[in-house]
Amino acid sequence: MKLKQYDITVLENHERVFFINSLSGFKSANLIGTADASKHSNLAMVSSVVHLGANPPLLGMVMRPNSDVRGTLKNILDTGVYTLNHVNSDIHKQAHQTSARYDEHVSEFDEVGLSEQWEDGFNAPFVQESHIKIGMKFRERHSLDINGTEFIIGEIVSIEIPDEIIAEDGFVSLEKAGTLAVSSLDTYHSTQTLASLSYAKPDKKISALSRITTPVSIISTRNTPVEKPQCVLVLAASGGIGQAYCENIIAEYPDVQLIRMARNINKLLPLKGNIIDIEIDLCDDDSIEKSIDLAMTALPDTKKIDWVFIASGWLHDESTKPEKTYRSLEREHLLRSYNINAVGPALFVSRLLNKVEKKHPIKIGILSARVGSISDNRLGGWHAYRASKSALHMLIKNIAIEGKNSRKPITIVGLQPGTTDTALSAPFQRGLTEEQLQTPDFTAKHLIKVMNVLNLNDSGKLFDLKGVPFEP
Missing domain, CATH: 3.40.50.720 (NAD(P)-binding Rossmann-like Domain)
Structure with a gap:
């Protein structure tokens, strides 16, 4: 199949959404935890988190203000903090269910059966069942006029992660953590490592790296x-x-x-x-x-x-x-x-x-x-x-x-x-x-x-x- 711009525009809307959403490849699967000033919690699924830099440690994500993440953006802007929680195989069904159109005053945590984890001095809940939990501080908001989306940039201020999945060079084995990937809007994938390869240089052949994650007590x-x-x-x-x-x-x-x-x-x-x-x-x-x-x-x-x-x-x-x-x-x-x-x-x-x-x-x-x-x-x-x-x-x-x-x-x-x-x-x-x-x-x-x-x-x-x- 070969499609030109016209062929894409005439696709039935539902079909086009699934089709185009599949083309970007596998995406990260995260749950955003937020709360209002009274600590009324909100939980939303997002598959657009991207790495922006390590120093300072920045992550970005695309959000639609009027989409299925109702209340999330407002909570982030009001409190200045939020959490990102990796989705694993034990909770992927609950994570997917957070996309349902619950009332604004209903906590998705309660509705889907996930547990809030609060840390002192941080006004956003983590997902207790997640294996990798990241505390974020809001830094910048960029409105994209082309389609009305918002690009949110946050700085990592805390991380909770199993010691045994971290290699000596700092590499984190998402496979060992059980972190899943998403394709299109509704399909979840586990991962299998093919290889870790050496840093690419023009005058040197790449070689396979042997990374060892040592279990920690x-x-x-x-x-x-x-x-x-x-x-x-x-x-x-x-x-x-x-x-x-x-x-x-x-x-x-x-x-x-x-x-x-x-x-x-x-x-x-x-x-x-x-x-x-x-x-x-x-x-x-x-x-x-x-x-x-x-x-x-x-x-x-x-x-x-x-x-x-x-x-x-x-x-x-x-x-x-x-x-x-x-x-x-x-x-x-x-x-x-x-x-x-x-x-x-x-x-x-x-x-x-x-x-x-x-x-x-x-x-x-x-x-x-x-x-x-x-x-x-x-x-x-x-x-x-x-x-x-x-x-x-x-x-x-x-x-x-x-x-x-x-x-x-x-x-x-x-x-x-x-x-x-x-x-x-x-x-x-x-x-x-x-x-x-x-x-x-x-x-x-x-x-x-x-x-x-x-x-x-x-x-x-x-x-x-x-x-x-x-x-x-």
């Missing part, structure tokens, strides 16, 4: 919240890590209400503090229901569960060892591993979330293992254990997604404890140095630090005991 980059947990539930509290976790929770938060759950409460060591001990069998549905009911009944009216730490796990026993080859696969071994490592924890979380107050924030950390990471599997073997932990990772992700979609303040993550000196790792400690083998106390202290700094954006992710994320 969330412990080292975040402040510990002032608010302390009032009630902590520890499942599998009689094991090596579970017991050490309980001891450190009591030591760090002496006034905390601690609920310890174990298969045999007689194996729980004595601890001083506000403690409730409850028996549970993770392989028995009735036991799971009963233990949760007992916990909810025993809790004082003033206390709600803030943290849940699930320390259960099974790798071997006297008669069953981890498989070294697929020839050793057995149904009973696989089912037992799945039952204890994935099914039991998932059912416990499911039943607990049905009983707790829906609007009360809750953090849930479940002991996992790096050997359950499919992307990190280099050695094979340990089939049942690896597969059950991979299944656990999927269940954690699914619960996290449902929590976000239903706007429940649930933060659920997988926690990798490292090689800790417990009964689970005892047969596999030969050849390990002191630096490679951690005490349960060391592991517990670090896992508590991770739990402390978790936020809703972490839900569904996996972290090691140092707070460094890793891929499933």
Whole structure:
């Protein structure tokens, strides 16, 4: 097809809009957050954000004063600030819905199910669910007479971005951030990197660059919240890590209400503090229901569960060892591993979330293992254990997604404890140095630090005991 100017002008209006909007190529997908002086919020989709310069850091965008961004331009001009929030795959439907023609006094945040995030001293809301959030200060407005649009220039004054997507040279991996692109008016695309190429010079051939984004610990980059947990539930509290976790929770938060759950409460060591001990069998549905009911009944009216730490796990026993080859696969071994490592924890979380107050924030950390990471599997073997932990990772992700979609303040993550000196790792400690083998106390202290700094954006992710994320 070849079209001349006349051919374009005679296209039916709806067809011409979609056709011409497709020709500029893939565009950025951003949500603009604004508010009026009374902090009544507004959220609008924009696909015209462009880079204008790095020093000062400037971004520009095209807006139509009378279009679907009703109230946005007025708020920017009145308050002088706004936010740009990258759209990712988790929120692209909600982002698209902001283009609907809501009444001027209606907040798109509320209508589409996205969360406002406010920062002190900044009169515009960020989108909490966005992975890259940019605070902007209005600088210039240019009216374009040719079609009545406005070109708005702003200066970047704040950035919130995951540390692990930033390379050493400052490059930001939008692919790892999950940022989407837009084509035409209604089509969203994920991205795949083909190559990063060297700076082009006339006398030098280009070469491929190897950029490495190094995961960064969330412990080292975040402040510990002032608010302390009032009630902590520890499942599998009689094991090596579970017991050490309980001891450190009591030591760090002496006034905390601690609920310890174990298969045999007689194996729980004595601890001083506000403690409730409850028996549970993770392989028995009735036991799971009963233990949760007992916990909810025993809790004082003033206390709600803030943290849940699930320390259960099974790798071997006297008669069953981890498989070294697929020839050793057995149904009973696989089912037992799945039952204890994935099914039991998932059912416990499911039943607990049905009983707790829906609007009360809750953090849930479940002991996992790096050997359950499919992307990190280099050695094979340990089939049942690896597969059950991979299944656990999927269940954690699914619960996290449902929590976000239903706007429940649930933060659920997988926690990798490292090689800790417990009964689970005892047969596999030969050849390990002191630096490679951690005490349960060391592991517990670090896992508590991770739990402390978790936020809703972490839900569904996996972290090691140092707070460094890793891929499933």
